Amino acid sequence: MCKWTPTTAGLHFAGSAPPSYPATLVCLSLLSLACSALGGCPPALGHDPLHALAQGTNCSWTLERHTRSYNHLEGDVRLRRLYSANKFFLCIDKTGKVDGTRRKNYADSLMEIRSVSVGVVAIKSVSTGLYLAMSKKGTLFGSARYNPSCKFKERIEENGYNTYASLRWKHRGRQMFVSLNGRGKPRRGHKARRRHPSTHFLPMLPT
Structure with a gap:
């Protein structure tokens, strides 16, 4: 022995x-x-x-356990429609405009959500091929190329909805969030807060 x-x-x-x-x-x-x-x-x-x-x-x-222990999460891809707590689906049209729509099966609202690292995702419109991105000023737009401005920290909140905060940009040290207001229009990232319903999205399976 x-x-x-x-x-x-x-x-x-x-x-x-x-x-x-x-x-x-x-x-x-x-x-x-x-x-x-x-x-x-x-x-x-x-x-x-x-x-x-x-x-x-x-x-x-x-x-x-270090980040490299979770490499199996990287590359994970989900097809979802991001439905906001304000009852709009996030969409990116072919011109790069980010907007909200109430049309459930609108082609531009079907998103490919890809895990690029632990807790970080890239969001791309399947129909237009454009990536959701946020500028330094907190403006949402569709980017033809994947770059650091296209990375968002995905977090599941207590109410079951997800929030998406820019990984690259902050405003005075505060996180800037993807947000749709009550009219379905994108808000500047620095005007949204984690607890605002406008920043809450439910990833829904396509039907």
Whole structure:
């Protein structure tokens, strides 16, 4: 039976004599699998548990989860219509104008929402191919090219609606949100607040 101790001697075996080489290899393999399952060795030791064993170093793990642990979320794509709490569907027409419509199946309101990093999305109109973007002044527009102004932080609020805040731009340190007012017109990002109904959107499955 093999066991790991914190001494610099490295791997030790129970009993008076170590087992044969094949048995040693089995123990090393088991420890390698354990290291892999629990997140591997610290960066200073690399990601090879067997190398750590050869150096007689104890392999430890951390409970902290970094962004790179969530790479499986990147590239996730959803087709949705963003329905605001003010009862308008967000749309981007072929000229790049951002507006709201009450027409449920309006082509320009069908959006491709793609996760570009953890909690950050890019929103593109399927029919026009234009990305939702926000300028430095908080104005919404459709961009033909994907760029940093097209990144929005997506957050699920307590009421179940989502908010979308510009990742790139802020106004006096405050976040600027995608927003449609009571007439379905886009509001400047700095005039909207997270708790305003105008900033709340429900991603609805297309029908």
